[in-house]
Structures are given as C-alpha cells and as structure tokens.
Amino acid sequence: MCNQAVGLVAAELERRGISTVAIQLLRKVAEKVRPPRALAVPFRHGFPLDKPDNPGRQHAVIEAALNVLEDRRLQPPAIVDYEPEKKKGSGDAI
C-alpha cells in the first residue's frame, strides 16, 4: 500500500510541474500503479534505503534515484532496477 500511496502523490506532483522519483519495494505494484519515475529496490519492506546507520548504503540508493531523474532517455512510466554493482560503485565514490 505504501508503494501505491507514494506513487499516487508523485503523479500529482508531476501534474503540478515537480519532477519526482519514487522508490518502490514491489516492482509488480509499480508496474500496476505506474508512478512516473520509479527506482525498484531489492530490499525488504521497512528498509527502502537498504541499511540503518549506514550512510554509504543510503547515499548509494539516493544517488541512484537522482540518476533516474537525470536520465533523459526515460519515458513515462519509467521503472529502473537498482543494481547492486552500481550500489557498490557509488558507495565507494562517496
């Protein structure tokens, strides 16, 4: 339900001109609800930014979300899968 809730709010923000990226914990729900831009993450519910007290891991997920916003090749609705390889790379760069 949380995935749907943020998707529906994201849609309204986009209608009003604000670019959004919604983290999504259930890809299947993202495919049905269709938030404009989604980053599908491989974490269990309760852990959308990976690990508590781990700034590097949290930064990596946020960085991936910002990359979704910056990717001008994407078309609505866009779902990008968070890739662990990228996560490691981004985490090391911080």
Add this chain to the structure above:
Amino acid sequence: MGELSEFPLRYKLFLKGYPWRRIEPVPWAPLKKPIKDCRLAVVSSAGLVQPGQAPFDDSIRGGDYSFREIPADADVVTLMDTHRSELYDHSGLRQDPNLVFPLDRLREMEKRGRIGSLNRRHLSLMGSITAPNRLVKKTAPAAAGKLVDDDVDIALLVPV
C-alpha cells in the same frame, strides 16, 4: 526486491484481489535544470511524526490520509514511528529514521553540492491506505500545493 511472500497468507490473499489504482495517463514533468541547482523535498509514507504532532490514526477506515509537515531542520533521530502496520519489520527505521526519511543524507548531499538545496519542509504520510480516493482527491493536491508554493523542483518519494 520486497516480495509479497514476506506477508501473512491473509494479507497475500487480500493483495491478490486488490484493485491497484492505475495512474492514467502518466504525467511527466521533465527535469528543468541540473540537480545541483534544484530544490528538493522528501515525501515519505513511513508514518513518522515530530514530537508534539498527532500520531497517524489507525482507526480511520481505509487508512489515515492526512499528512504532517516535517521542517528541514528537524532532528531526524527524534522523529517517531506511528505507522501501526505489523506487516514489516520496524526495527531498522526506529534505529535510524534516515532509512525512511533521509534528511541527514540529503543535508550531506546538499553540503557537497550534489543537490541545490533542501526545501524548508518535507511531508510525512502513513502509507497503509487501502481506500485511496481521499488520498488522490484531497491529500495529494494539498501536498502538491505546498511544494509548488515553495518552488520545489524535485521530490524524492520513499515508501516503507
């Protein structure tokens, strides 16, 4: 990936027949400027509130569709989890609310110039809303209005 298999059978059956609200058409606001120049707001559905704010009300049928404003200078560790769902493990976000409301991480990104600025306020929802009509018709427009008034450029949405 979160999996439906994480949930109890009763809830899995509910989800199997649940009519997800399809966004149609899908709106699209292209990024207008580099993120290093953008003002960012967080919208989290983890049900966090500041001390003194009313907790989310789990007695509201279909889900509490209200939202709280969290000021940009909020101390993240003081945010309180009032999401009553027993369907997920709350231990991580109670240990570190940045896991669902990453203001500290975003402040760090602002400091090193990755994002332009953090908005003066951010929004907290409680996402267990099975009847989303009021969310769509009342909450989302009200939330969007506040962020438009603040000249927010980009929003990061975080479910739980």
